[in-house]
Amino acid sequence: MPDFGQAVRHFWTLDWNATHLNHGSYGATPKPVLAAQDAVRQDMERTIGDFFTRQLPKRLRATAAELGEYLGAAGEDVVFVDNATAGVQSVIGSIALEPGDEILINDQTYNAVKNIVRHEAARAGAKVVEVTFPFPVEDDGTSIVGALKSGLNERTRLVVLDHITSATAVVMPIERLIAACRAAGALVLVDGAHAPGQVPLDLSALDADFYTGNCHKWLSAPKGAAFLWSKREHQPRLHPPVVSHGLGKGYVAEFDWTGTRDPSPYLSVPAALAFRQTFGDSRIKARNRALAEEAGTYLADAWKTRLGAPAALAGSMRMIRLPLASGGPPDIRLKLWQNHRIDVPVNALDNALWVRVSAQLYNEMDDYRRLAIAVRRL
Ligand SMILES: Cc1ncc(COP(=O)(O)O)c(C=O)c1O
Known part of the structure; x- marks a missing residue:
């Protein structure tokens, strides 16, 4: 894959004296997208009153329509939030929970x-x-579906499902999990913090009640760009985390204005989508997934350990068990950074230590080889 890795690093402002294997946590915004964000800010500061009063409402809706097309959703069902956390807060804070209701989550x-x-x-x-x-x-993934079913009953009001888990990097069998929730009559909120840009999405086909996802992780948008999608029947009861002038005026009106703020991350989503199109959106997903697989297999072999999930449940992140018996995750992570300038998250799970490696366009196999050696030196 000669046209990725080193060949495209000039697109990012990342410090290339370090090894970045943690795209999953905060993303990394490419320079053309940062430039587009800067242009939005200049527009805002040049025409301030006109920008907020007349341009912004239209631009937000045009951006939602474009993002909706990417997500397989109608633009009017898509609203912007600052991050997936805010999307989750909007939904759970809006559902009129009653004493005795159950919300189902997982470890x-x-x-x-x-x-x-x-x-x-x-x-x-x-x-x-x-x-x-x-x-x-x-x-x-059958065992995951079975585990979920064991927690469902007639009192389950809402189930929160990750599309891709953070701590274990598993691409969940989401359709099967949603079907199990439907069969139990529960509402479903999908936390897709990691999904947009990592796995294909078609929200209209997915049949969740609510879906929130980040654009600032895998989609390459600036920090503070995320969305919430909701089935129409729930929209009249949904409120943003900050209620403002739009209260009672409908879903879009409520979310499109939550007080004066910098909307440039939202309005830069089209630039992020365009950046991806220079490589091909499907090609990016396939390449990153293939690299994560090659890297994960290589590391598990090098350390004589194992991967956290089969390839069928993996995307652009892979969990690999570390060949270390002791040490706290923060310590190991700090040593990898201080001694080797490698940024990678470390987690304790199942009585063992694991690393989560990410694969983004700027990564290449040499990055993971450096990690293999650094871990051996620990
Ligand atoms: C599964 C999951 N949910 C929610 C979040 C929170 O994302 P944010 O910090 O952008 O709100 C993350 C972040 O990594 C995540 O992995």
């Missing part, structure tokens, strides 16, 4: 999302039920 639910669920459930007197998902995953 791999993102911690910030668990906190939102616990906080909102406590306010309503609702109950949080947490099931344990298998990890490492040994099958095609």
Whole structure:
């Protein structure tokens, strides 16, 4: 794959004296997208009143339509939020939970999302039920579907599902999980923080009730660009985390204005989509997935350990067990950074230590070879 890796690094402002294997956590915005964001800000500051009063509402809707097309959704069902955390807060804070209702999460639910669920459930007197998902995953996801079903019952009001988990980098068998929730009569919120740009998305076909996703991770948009999609029937009851002038004026009006803020991350999403098109969106996903697979297999071989999930449940991130018996994840991560300038997250799971490697266009096999050696030196 000669046209990626080193050959495209000039598109990013990343420090190339370091090895970046953690695209999954915060993304990394390419220079052409940052330039587009800068242009939006200049427009805003040049025509300030006209920008906020007349241009912004139209530009937000045009951007939502373009993003919607990418996501397989109608633009009017897509609203912008600052991040997936805000998308989750909007949904869970808007559902009128009642005492006795249950919200189903799992041990791999993102911690910030668990906190939102616990906080909102406590306010309503609702109950949080947490099931344990298998990890490492040994099958095609059937064991995960089984684990979810064990937590569903007639009191389950809402199920929060990750599309791709953060701590274990598993691409969930999302259609099967949603079908199980539907069969139990529960609402489904999909936390797709990692999904846009990493795996194909067709929100109209997915049949979730709510879907939130980040544009600032894998889609290459600037930080602070995320979306919320909702089925029409739920939209009248949904509110943004910050309620403003739009209250009671409908879904789009409520989310499109949440107070004066810099909307440039949202308005730069088209530039991010255009940047991806210079390589081909499907080609990016396929290349990153193939590189993550090659890297994961190589590291597991080099360390004589194993991968966290089969290839069928993987995207552009891979979990590999570390050949280390001791050491806390923050310590190991710090040593990799301080001694080797390698940025990679480390996690303790299943009584073992694991790394999560990401594969983005700027990565190449040499990055993972450096990690292999650095870990041996620990
Ligand atoms: C599964 C999942 N949900 C939510 C988030 C939160 O994303 P953000 O910090 O952009 O809100 C993350 C971040 O990594 C995540 O992995």
